[in-house]
Amino acid sequence: MAASVDWASSAEEQEKLITKVDNINLTTNDHPILNGSPKTEVGAGGLPEDKTTDEAPVSPAERSLLQKIIRRGLVENKNDIEVQRRDPSSPLFSIKSFEALHLQPQLLKGVYAMGFNAPSKIQETALPTLLADPPQNMIAQSQSGTGKTAAFVLAMLSRVDTKKDYPQVLCLSPTYELAIQTGEVAAKMAQFCPDIKIRFAVRGEEIPRGTKLKEHIIIGTPGKVVDWGVKYRFFDLGKISVFVLDEADVMIAMQGHQDQSFRIHKLLPRNCQMMFFSATYEEDVMEFAEGIVSDPVIIRLRREEESLHNIKQYYVMCRNLDEKYTAIANIYGVVTIGQAMIFCHTRKTASWLAEKMSRDGHAVALLSGDLTVDQRIAVLDRFRDGKEKVLITTNVLARGIDVEQVTIVVNFDLPVDVTRNADCETYLHRIGRTGRFGKAGLAINLVDGPESLTLLRQVEEHFGKKIQQLDAEDVDEIEKLGQE
C-alpha cells in the first residue's frame, strides 16, 4: 500500500501553519547561520546532536559572502515570493527552514550560497521522507519551477558515502541538456563537499573499455547509462543505493526511454531507494510507476493545482502562417522585458521562423535536435547569458530547462500527441519554462484555424482553466501584459 501526502489542509490547519510561519519569519538579521554562534555540540559521527539547529562553522569571510548572497536574494526575489511563501495554497508555501530539514552542514552551506532562503513546499515535504532511515521510496509531483531538482539533488548528495569509491547514486534524465543542468545544480550544492564526485553519462562522453568508474554520482540519459552500466559494466548497477528518475512520466511513457530505464531498473538492488519526480502524471503512468516502486510515499497534485497561477495564459487568433509571424513580431516589439522561448512543432518550422526573424533583424537563437550536443549546450549557454533574447525550439526543450529570466513562452504551434489531440502534459511543461519559482510569466498560444482552436479548448478543459483571447494588433493591450 502506498502512503499518500496531500497538499490540501483544512482552513483551521492552514491558520495554524500561517501563525507558525509568522513566528519563524527568518530575516537576514536573525538568520542563525549568519549571526548565531553554533548552538549545538557535534555528536558522534560528526553530526550535530540537535539537528533542528544544525549549523556549519562559518568563517568571517564566508559569513560576509553569505550575508551578501542572502541579502541579494531577499531583494531580488521581491516579486512577492515572500508573500507566496505565506499562502498555504502556493507551491512555494513553507513553514520550515532548511536547518529543520536535517541537512548535513556542508550541504546547508551550499544551499545558502545558492541564495535559497527557505525550502519550497515540495522540498520541505519530500526531504524529511527522502532522508529518513530506513530509506523510503517516493513518487512525487509538483508544479514546474517549484524546486523538485533541488529536492532530489539534496537527497542524492546526502546519501553519498565518500569512503566508498564507486557509483552509489544514479539519476536518469530524458535529455542531454537536462542531465547537464541537473549535474550543474548538484555541483553547486556540493561546492562545500569537495570529496563528492559526479560523472555525466551522456552522448559525447567516451571512456575506454575496462574502465571502472570511481565517481559517487552518475547523472545521465538512459541510452548512455545502459551502455555504461549494462553493456560495458563500467560501474556496478548492483551497488546503486539511490535511483532517481527525473521527468518520470515521460521516461515511463516513451517507449525507447521506458525500455532502457527498465533494463537499468532490473539490475538495481532490491533495497535501492527509488525517487520518481515529475510536474505531470497521467493516471496510467502513475499506476505503472506504483507497480515498479515498492511501497512508495506518493505526493500528488490535484488536476486544478497543476497549472500555476503566476503564469498568465492567452491565445491569439491568426488566419495563416504569415499572421502568426506578425503576431510574434508585434509581441516581440512591445514586450521587451526578460527573455522568450518559442515552441514549434517541427524542426522545419523552427528553423524557418528563426531565419525569418533573424532576417528581420531580431537576435534569436535556434535549438533543435539537428544540432550536435556541443552546439546545443553552446546555444543554451548563450541564451542563459542573455546574449539572445529569444530562443526558438521544439519539444526537445519543453521539460525541465531552467532559465530564470524567461518571461514569455509562445506556442507557435500547440503541442499534439500521436492521436492528434492536445498533448496537455507537454503544454504544461512548455509554459512552465516561464514563471520559475513564483515569478510572473506569460504564455501566448497562436491559434491558426479550427483544428488548433480545438486543441486549445482541450487544454482549457483538461486543466479547468479558461485561456483569454488577446488581440496581437492591440499594442496597448500587449503593453499592459508586459507591465503586469
Ligand SMILES: Nc1ncnc2c1ncn2[C@@H]1O[C@H](COP(=O)(O)OP(=O)(O)OP(=O)(O)O)[C@@H](O)[C@H]1O
Ligand atoms: N528553496 C529555494 N529558494 C529559492 N529558489 C529556489 C529554491 N529551490 C529552487 N529554486 C530555484 O527555482 C528554480 C526552479 O527550480 P527547479 O529547476 O528545481 O524546478 P523544478 O520543479 O525541477 O522544475 P521543472 O518541473 O521545470 O523541472 C531554479 O532556478 C532554482 O534555482
